[in-house]
Amino acid sequence: DIVMTQTPLSSPVTLGQPASISCRSSQSLVHSDGNTYLSWLQQRPGQPPRLLIYKISNRFSGVPDRFSGSGAGTDFTLKISRVEAEDVGVYYCMQATQFPLTFGGGTKVEIK
Amino acid sequence: QVQLQESGPGLVKPSETLSLTCTVSGGSISSYYWSWIRQTPGKGLEWIGYIYYSGTTNYNPSLKSRVTISVDTSENQFSLKLSSVTAADTAVYYCARSYTNSGNYCGAFDYWGQGTLVTVSS
Numbered sequence A: 001d002i003v004m005t006q007t008p009l010s011s012p013v014t015l016g017q018p019a020s021i022s023c024r025s026s027q028s029l030v031h032s033d034g035n036t037y038l039s040w041l042q043q044r045p046g047q048p049p050r051l052l053i054y055k056i057s058n059r060f061s062g063v064p065d066r067f068s069g070s071g072a073g074t075d076f077t078l079k080i081s082r083v084e085a086e087d088v089g090v091y092y093c094m095q096a097t098q099f100p101l102t103f104g105g106g107t108k109v110e111i112k
Numbered sequence B: 001q002v003q004l005q006e007s008g009p010g011l012v013k014p015s016e017t018l019s020l021t022c023t024v025s026g027g028s029i030s031s032y033y034w035s036w037i038r039q040t041p042g043k044g045l046e047w048i049g050y051i052y053y054s055g056t057t058n059y060n061p062s063l064k065s066r067v068t069i070s071v072d073t074s075e076n077q078f079s080l081k082l083s084s085v086t087a088a089d090t091a092v093y094y095c096a097r098s099y100t101n102s103g104n105y106c107g108a109f110d111y112w113g114q115g116t117l118v119t120v121s122s
Helices: none
Strands: A004-007 A010-013 A019-025 A038-043 A050-054 A067-072 A075-080 A089-095 A107-111 B003-007 B018-025 B033-040 B044-052 B057-059 B067-072 B077-082 B091-101 B104-112 B116-120
Touching: A004 A089, A010 A019, A019 A038, A019 A089, A019 A107, A038 A067, A038 B104, A050 A067, A050 B104, A075 A089, A089 B044, A089 B104, B003 B091, B003 B104, B018 B033, B018 B091, B018 B116, B044 B067, B044 B077, B044 B091, B057 B067, B077 B091
Parallel strands: A010 A107
Antiparallel strands: A004 A019, A019 A075, A038 A050, A038 A089, A067 A075, A089 A107, B003 B018, B018 B077, B033 B044, B033 B091, B044 B057, B067 B077, B091 B104, B091 B116
């Protein structure tokens, strides 16, 4: 299985300041079709996960443009340009390049 | 707006079979892949498996011997059965839809159910 490792575990951020989350995979996520199936999800307290970013850097419908994704191969980053109160929650990366699909352990974003 | 809703018993005895159904509303179950995913405080998010509307399945090898996912297109539902459960199967179970963009697979889940907590205990 591909292991997804996220850092940091927790990220206390001041409102209006940026936040960055790293996700590293145990092997390349480049699929034989040329795509890299790395997505990011947000889970607010008491809610199911919500899709933010797919295929590394594509924002899903309705996702604010303060969220951006980047990376390649085995190293990926989710950035929030200016954290707002509604961004509090746990963020997960997920790979769908190889079965079984696997998730990172999560990074908790909280307000300082 | 597509909505998914999990239903089923919240308490299952050890060694018995966990059965859940996901009802899809606001859209057709056809032409999509549908997954079951579970979440525990200890192991985090774990993909259980998917079913295509045509009936093709793919299961996580770690659960494959105990999992069956089926689909009922006439009812716009798909279901999960997990046999021989133990306390380790206690989790919040989610159903989710695989996202496609203009018919292209995107390797992500765009719609999720609210989740249902299943506790395995005697």
